[in-house]
Amino acid sequence: MSNGVLFAYFVTALCFILALKGLSSPKYARYGNLVGAFGAALAVVVTLTLHGLGHRIPIIVAIVIGTLIAVPAARLVKMTAIPQMVAMFNGVGGAAAALVSLDEYVKQHSVDSGGVAAAVVFSAIVGSVSFTGSLVTFAKLQGIMTGRPVVLPGARVFTPVLALASVGLGIAGIATSSVVLVVVCAITALALGVFFVLPVGGADVPVVISLLNAFTGLTVAASGYVLNNTLLIVAGTLVGASGTLLTQLMARAMGRPLTGILFGAFTGPTTAGSTAELATDRAVRSANAEDIAILLAYARKVAIVPGYGLAVAQAQHTVRELADLLEARGVQVFYAIHPVAGRMPGHMNVLLAEANVPYEQLKEMDAANPEFSSTDVAVVVGANDVVNPAARDLPGSPIYGMPILNVDEAANVVFLKRSLRPGFAGIDNALLYHPKTTLLFGDAKESLSKLVAAVKNL
Amino acid sequence: MNNIELLTVFMLAVFVGFEVISKVSTILHTPLMSGANAIHGVILVGAILITGVADTAAQLWLGLAAVVLATANMVGGFVVTDRMLEMFKGRRTSNTPSPDAIPAGKDGRR
Incomplete structure (x- = not known):
């Protein structure tokens, strides 16, 4: 890549830092967002003009399709439904990052560096978890499914097994340079994402969206490592770090420890004060x-x-x-x-x-x-x-x-x-x-x- | 770049990421999350790069799928964040009583 392109990527990384800085102050929040959008647009345009880039027309068509889907969705969504919209955008980002790593793996087939291999497996797993996890949060907030914690029988054992299985499959896939095993690993992680979010109670879902947001950031960073692209590493890590901190701040604002939010349904009694326990025929006073x-x-x-x-x-x-x-x-x-x-x-x-x-x-x-x-x-x-x-x-x-x-x-x-x-x-x-x-x-x-x-x- | 250089970049980005949002008020949590969400949409750059060097149809389609999803993440993320922050701008101007608030109050008097 030429120095010009690398410099443009540097400017973009700088824009992202300024965007996050701006977004944390009420006065500059809107400018911050615009600076971030400018940086992202710059990086995309510069990348599209790269010498020797193939399939330019299909890529541009795909970008137009993505934009045509996203802009009306983002503009028309009711203000009340914004949290689930953010969850959805985050989910597709995680899926994209996982696909990028998988695609690179398919292309190289055997990865010689241990670090790159680990990054491929990491982004395949975490990106998949972020994708399906976000879909479940969307379903919970949209009212497609119940907002109450869902603990499936055996989930306490099944979820960790699923996590270990996907890691094991990923390692086995890299070791035998098998594309199929890595794909199976990603599919297992898709199931893991569902089981990870199901036990989270409705009121806590926003904190989980923030956590999955940080996950996607880290996935992007890992994909950047696979592609040896500094911009992706910086942007992904920025989001991963700030997203983790934001998740903690949110959990604190709700007065709930993060572990309690994620795993509370497995340990604590969730029945206390539930509707079943309180007599519903108790008298209430209503007035006109x-x-x-x-x-x-x-x-x-x-x-x-x-x-x-x-x-x-x-x-x-x-x-x-x-x-x-x-x-x-x-x-x-x-x-x-x-x-x-x-x-x-x-x-x-x-x-x-x-x-x-x-x-x-x-x-x-x-x-x-x-x-x-x-x-x-x-x-x-x-x-x-x-x-x-x-x-x-x-x-x-x-x-x-x-x-x-x-x-x-x-x-x-x-x-x-x-x-x-x-x-x-x-x-x-x-x-x-x-x-x-x-x-x-x-x-x-x-x-x-x-x-x-x-x-x-x- | 070699691994040590990449690791250095990674660590610096971690600290910047923590530092830059360490003092954020509760009311900005949602827009900030949404803005950060848009920023990781830059995976679009990765998706373009990987699609641009695709040799087989499978690689091409995988890449194009990633391009569509990443574009939705990035563009949608920035647009939805801007919509949220639009609301905050409206609030600052309403520090002085908004013109339509006064007649509503007067109508209410007996």
Whole structure:
């Protein structure tokens, strides 16, 4: 490769570092992303103009096809479905990296360097795990399959066996320079990815997406080693390292150790507080919109706790209308945002920003929690797990240890819920049956519209 | 490049990767993850290089499949990240009460 190409790759690597730097500060985040996109485009264009590159037309056609699939998908996806979209893009990236290594192996057939052989097996396995693992997270978040931890009988033994088998097959494949064995190794790893993610509980899925993201980064780095390409090594390693750190930060934001997220379903009792255990015929107090409107309009301080249900119902704008009405009546209103409200850390902030909710009304969890004891009414809109006192008080609950918003400290709690169905983690919430809790059943947006109308009529 | 040089590059990249995002606020976790996701889409470069030297039909098709997937990863990743960050820009301008917030409040008064 000429020095010009290598210099372009160097510029791209620099762009990626600046992109990550920019993305971690609110002020420069958008520029950071654009700098990264510029760097990536530069590397691709320079690579396409390389002297002696064959099959140029089919490659360009393939790039156009990929773009035509990805751009509409990325532009049209609802803001609420973004986490699973990221998972999907990550998965196909992992698959691409594994294919690149496999293709190089097919071409060279026998690999003389031990390091390169190890890198081929590494990227075949980790890339495959990242691919199918991401597909399972997509299915969980999209509601195609249950969000609850799935522990298949024998999985405790089967999963490690599968992992060892794919490593063994990979080594055997390299040793006998057999293409078939390495392909079988990759297929085994595809199954491993499914078994790896199945036991992860729904609320923890975002952390796993981040982990698989780091995996794909490392796969790309390994492919870069196979191809002797510094840009791939640098970019892949950057993502691998920052992704690992980000995974830990996310796990910490949720107050859950990473091992507990990945393997908790195997060790801990997951039945405590499950729906089966709690009698569903316990009395709940429900009220109509007018009663709740009175409660809200004559309160001094109201907390709004938005959750995924609000996002699904696209009720960001209606909730702001209600908040504005209450403010106009002299009620102090603030939004209490749990770090993982929505589906991912920061997801709810994105959704509320879309509805132009004033920044100073948003309170992060640490700022919001001391406020609840002086709050008259806490309105929980389509959230459940993030306000479930079981996370604080019930050791053995699958969400025990997750930091929550202490809405149970408010004088009154109002839940806007579609039904008594448990939240994403699949566990019941004792707060729903508490005497100071009132429920307003219905779609979040309809209920909020009714409340807006009722407050206006007061 | 020999192995030691590649190892050096690898180690330096590990430290840069850790260092560069060590101070990130919770609200940016999702966009940052998505941006990092787009960056590893640069595997597209590898996919192009490997496809460009394909000798057999099998190698060519494997490579082209990798090109399509890697393009989806890279392009989709950057576009979706930009969409998320668009929202943040909207929020900063709303530090002053947004024009449509005021009439909504007035309507609510008895």
